Amino acid sequence: MIVDAQSVKTTDLTKNSGYDGGKKISGIKRHMAVDINGLPQAILVTRANVSDRSGALAMLSLASQNLELVQHVMVDGGYTGNDFADQMKLILNAKTTVAKRNELHMFTVLPQRWIIERSWSWLDKCRRLWKNCERALNSSLQMVVLAFLKMFLKDTRQVLRLSSKLYSRTNSIGCQENCPSQ
Template sequence: MVDTLGLLLGVMVTSADVGDRTAAQVLPDQVTAAHHRLALVWADGGYTGSLVEYCLTALALVLAIVKRSDHAKGFVVLPKRWIVERLFAHLMRSRRLLRDVERRTASAQAMIYWSMPLLMSRRLARTGPRRG
């Protein structure tokens, strides 16, 4: 989970045999415990179903699903989806995350948390107007 600036709020790495939809109930619990003012979360179309009702009833959190239009053809930029995709691109700058070499999900998760200060410090060190 990231905020609207693309900074990491929480991460959960699972093994390949665990589906995203089944594991998705754990992460909102962790993030809302740490960030009490969180009220709205945008999610990909893959997280539809019982997760929407669970977030609303158990966490008082509105989960808005960002879906691709049925009439769109080709590549379409989805609103708010680019924020997460940009974070993935920044994370892939870390050599350790470029390849899946971790044996444990906990160490892969730690590497993601470890690479975030690099992104944050680059943003803080930026001076002057942004170049395209």
């Protein structure tokens, strides 16, 4: 499992916004844990002034019953520290690995880290999620969930179309003795 956070700007209408001093963004922060396929396993939306570590621990403690089988968690440099690793061991009973950046500060693709970055880019394609316009944090969380559901339904529809084409092609060839439809 891979854990990361994303800071998002908010409009003037929102009540629950904070200031992320590291990224200099006034808004909210989305914390997300994804599996190896980039599918979300836990999501939490907080004010931007919540640290990555405390937001990730809160998110994983809320979803710990659904994450019992997780054995390994990969995080980036914002989650360093023995306290964080110890808390992760208590919450999930999982080993924590910190992905190190290149010392030369040049762009390199870190193994496995691109998976969560791909998930963030999926969310960035949704117009409602470029900037947070929701007044409540729960509404913002539900918009993230709806964006992932829309994406999954679109993929499922494409898989069903492909399987129906394959099924019609096999029926036109003719069914053999071991065909399950007889």
